[in-house]
Amino acid sequence: MTALAPEGVAATARITAVPDGLGGTRLPVLESDGPLALRRTRGAGAYARVTVVGAMSAPLGGDRLAIEAGVRDGAALTVDSAAATVALPGRGGRPARYDVRLTAGAGACLRWLPEALISARGSDLRMTTRVELAARARLVLREEQILGRYGEETGTLTTRLTVHRAGRPLLDQELAYGPGAPGGWDGAAVLGGNRAVGQLLVVRPEFERSPPEAALLGDNAVLTPLAGPAVLVTAVAADALRLRRVLDRALRTFG
């Protein structure tokens, strides 16, 4: 339900994917809310596909947005978005929140592939992505953070990506950039002056037996096997286009 927060919008969009019994996936829950408009689009194979079409101008400062997607045992879901999400400043300079909560059951497949998140000058967004995977679930998840629109200074952006598999922590990463972040974020340890940063996470049960080896993907990206059955591509780049090129190459290999 959309509710008017004291300043800004509070909205939660929901997706539930279940097997349709015919080798495909149906969506008994597909709820848009406020600026988060969900559309069922054409999927491939067993995958149902949902495209988030309304996120273009959200979130504004003060907004509290959330998306919950649950992929039940044996279902397959792709979620993407029609455009980049741009974090913009709101009235009163209050931070916005954007919380993504994903679950995938046994034998479920989730591909979470939104367009980039762009932090506009003066904005302050706190984003969390929490993923709970069953031991036999499969996941492909991409995140891209772009610091400022073209030629623009960045806003303040903090993101936390927490992934649990079978109840145990698999990946936990927090990133903080911009004028509201602690110092040093632009320096040689963190971004080195780059303005685009991204992750591609691939979780597959079969990696438990045969984990891929670590590999360098050029000077500014690396593919690393995690302690669990997953690989993470970490990349920094001068801009969104160069970042996507690196992540797409990895997506073709592991997608």
Place this chain on the structure above:
Amino acid sequence: MDTTSPHGASPGAARAALLVLADGRFPAGGHAHSGGAEAAVKAGRIRDATDLATFCRGRLHTTGLTSAALAAAAAVGADPLVLDEAADARTPSPALRTTARKLGRQLMRAARAAWPCDALDALAAARPRGAHQPVVLGVTAHAAGLGPEDAAHCVAYESVGGPATAVVRLLGLDPFEATAVLARLAPELDQVARRAAEAGRRAPAEGPGALPAASAPLLDITAQAHAAWPVRLFAS
């Protein structure tokens, strides 16, 4: 874990033990590591004391904070094996996981000689190839009668002291300048240690999700390349 430590009167009241543990001469192998500074120097990202300061500040607020909080949690008695798993989830680079465990193993050897106790023995037995270094450091701090803030200070300081010392050797940077970089970071280091200790105190009740997970993409990216160099001055 018992709140009384085997070697100190009351936890957190010890001071000299902190000097012993934080001393660069404490034989735990840290001197062989640059904390990513060697790769940053090679890439031309650290050329002078100003770059070093930005590098250290970035490292302090990312892996420094994350590691300090793990140490603080271990120092207040959170399950070290749960923390070790949380450290793995916070360390996507296998090269850095290997380094953290190697340093943990070396610290464990020195710690068991300095402050022998059951908790260190149990952790050494459970992780014979080494637990993550900050976890070992937190258990060690408790054994030495130190508190979570002490453990966090130790780790936070190490997160910048290592690179500063390394850059003196790598760039021929004036050691006075490198020390000045560290001195100017001291107030932020205190803040990071306080934040880490607060989070660490919550960990036994709330679990490791209460601990920060701040990360530094370039450190993760370059660590993997650095580990593959045929010739290097530092192990990491």
